Amino acid sequence: MSYRKFLFKKEPVQGIALFRVVISALVLVNAVMLLPDLETFYSQTGIVSYASPRVFESVNLYYFLKPVFLSSQIIWGFHVLAAISLLIGFFTRTSAWIAFITVSSLHQYNPLILNSGDTVLRLMLFYLGFARSGDAWSIDRWISVRRGTGPRVPRLQMPWAQRLIQLQVAFLYFSTSFYKLDGKAWAYGEATYYTSRLWDFERFPVPYVFDHLWTIRLTTWSSLFLEFALGTLIWFRPLRIPLIFAGIALHLGIDYSMNIPLFEWIMISLLMVMLEPRQGYVLAKKIEGVFHRC
Amino acid sequence: MNSWHTGTWGRRIRDPRAWILGFVGFHIAAIFLCDFPGSSPVRRVLSEPFRPYVTFFDLGQNWSMFAPEPSSLNGFLRGEVKYQDGSTGFYEFPRMCKLGLMDRFFKERYRKWAIDNVRADSHRADWPATARYVARQANRNPAVPPVEVSLWRHWVMVKDPMVEFVPVGYRVPDEKLETFRFHVEKITPADLQIGESR
Numbered sequence: 467m468s469y470r471k472f473l474f475k476k477e478p479v480q481g482i483a484l485f486r487v488v489i490s491a492l493v494l495v496n497a498v499m500l501l502p503d504l505e506t507f508y509s510q511t512g513i514v515s516y517a518s519p520r521v522f523e524s525v526n527l528y529y530f531l532k533p534v535f536l537s538s539q540i541i542w543g544f545h546v547l548a549a550i551s552l553l554i555g556f557f558t559r560t561s562a563w564i565a566f567i568t569v570s571s572l573h574q575y576n577p578l579i580l581n582s583g584d585t586v587l588r589l590m591l592f593y594l595g596f597a598r599s600g601d602a603w604s605i606d607r608w609i610s611v612r613r614g615t616g617p618r619v620p621r622l623q624m625p626w627a628q629r630l631i632q633l634q635v636a637f638l639y640f641s642t643s644f645y646k647l648d649g650k651a652w653a654y655g656e657a658t659y660y661t662s663r664l665w666d667f668e669r670f671p672v673p674y675v676f677d678h679l680w681t682i683r684l685t686t687w688s689s690l691f692l693e694f695a696l697g698t699l700i701w702f703r704p705l706r707i708p709l710i711f712a713g714i715a716l717h718l719g720i721d722y723s724m725n726i727p728l729f730e731w732i733m734i735s736l737l738m739v740m741l742e743p744r745q746g747y748v749l750a751k752k753i754e755g756v757f758h759r760c
Numbered sequence: 761m762n763s764w765h766t767g768t769w770g771r772r773i774r775d776p777r778a779w780i781l782g783f784v785g786f787h788i789a790a791i792f793l794c795d796f797p798g799s800s801p802v803r804r805v806l807s808e809p810f811r812p813y814v815t816f817f818d819l820g821q822n823w824s825m826f827a828p829e830p831s832s833l834n835g836f837l838r839g840e841v842k843y844q845d846g847s848t849g850f851y852e853f854p855r856m857c858k859l860g861l862m863d864r865f866f867k868e869r870y871r872k873w874a875i876d877n878v879r880a881d882s883h884r885a886d887w888p889a890t891a892r893y894v895a896r897q898a899n900r901n902p903a904v905p906p907v908e909v910s911l912w913r914h915w916v917m918v919k920d921p922m923v924e925f926v927p928v929g930y931r932v933p934d935e936k937l938e939t940f941r942f943h944v945e946k947i948t949p950a951d952l953q954i955g956e957s958r
Contacts, residue, residue: 637796
């Protein structure tokens with residue numbers, strides 16, 4: 467496939483719209499989970515001391531506001547509103563940008579509590595700021611159809627923003643597997659021995675698998691290979707769906723055994739966007755069908 | 761063939777796809793050069809022009825989850841609080857392994873803060889704020905305020921399975937963990953003020 471076809475050949479938008487709904491729901495849950503500890507994480511009497519940045523280097527609303535709890539509450543409030551607005555597809559791209567700017571500000575106030583899932587969500591909001599994800603499954607579309615300015619069936623659009631997300635996801639998997647190749651525990655097949663012995667990460671018990679060296683090696687090497695494949699082999703069409711299913715199984719397995727709150731669900735939603743736009747369309751239509759039946 | 765294939769440069773520049781292609785190329789180069797693992801002098805030089813863009817949109821991330829080595833450290837932090845009357849008390853940072861399933865899910869960020877960040881020597885700059893936070897948490901009686909907070913690390917490393925293969929769920933009792941006091945902070949009355957007036 468040429469790069470022109472890859473970026474610009476018009477494709478259905480239902481897949482990226484479905485991705486928008488899932489990601490914004492996760493952004494919303496992530497934000498609401500912060501609420502009980504908002505003052506601890508984002509106030510002058512909390513766990514970090516923060517002064518307003520003197521130089522405007524990054525997107526950060528604290529440059530314009532005092533770094534006090536009230537500012538954090540306002541930023542958090544706008545973030546939640548933007549996430550809801552993105553979820554329902556109301557001023558979709560503007561909402562994505564507002565959600566991105568607000569969450570970037572909060573991340574810069576307190577980077578000590580961030581995990582990779584936070585970074586992934588922030589990046590996805592950046593990409594959704596460019597994507598035509600509000601052209602389906604959205605209030606924006608409902609309004610345009612009612613006003614007679616939008617077509618009854620969503621128009622095909624250039625998928626370049628979705629392609630950027632796909633490239634980012636593949637890069638993420640490839641670089642994490644590349645990093646791991648540098649580690650002895652991964653090379654010797656012992657990595658999951660260590661991760662399964664971390665007291666703070668324990669979740670549900672996994673009998674047998676982490677009690678025997680051969681299964682520990684199998685899980686270590688297979689997850690390393692799968693991450694590498696999700697960053698490289700996923701571009702070969704016949705392998706794409708099997709790899710996506712294998713990736714979902716990997717992330718569900720980690721989510722079952724380890725306490726890493728939303729990260730695995732975020733990664734599963736990223737795998738969904740790795741589908742070709744036409745495959746995404748089929749998936750979105752199937753989900754639509756389920757809703758209609760309900 | 762469409763205008764993309766046959767157009768002159770002038771026409772191509774007016775085509776939005778040319779701008780999109782430029783942005784996509786620039787963005788991919790920025791992400792690859794700034795975020796790919798490892799560093800070489802050539803890549804450092806090549807990535808320099810892209811740094812302001814990556815910094816401005818906060819796009820940098822090294823994707824090093826459990827890499828290159830997974831963590832092998834079990835441990836926790838504790839604050840020792842000395843009060844004005846000479847008595848002492850302890851503040852224990854939230855420990856995931858002592859919480860129920862739901863609390864563990866919601867409080868995971870405390871582990872990230874304490875164990876992955878504050879505990880490390882590279883986060884020395886965050887120790888005073890952490891100690892002041894501990895002091896405020898421990899300031900239960902205004903007549904006897906905290907005057908000093910010490911931060912302690914307690915830890916044990918998971919040994920190589922070829923040396924010692926321990927079963928899943930095996931715990932080393934707290935009193936057998938390695939211990940080290942890594943920071944002492946004098947607390948002033950201003951440090952204890954709650955609210956935005958500080």
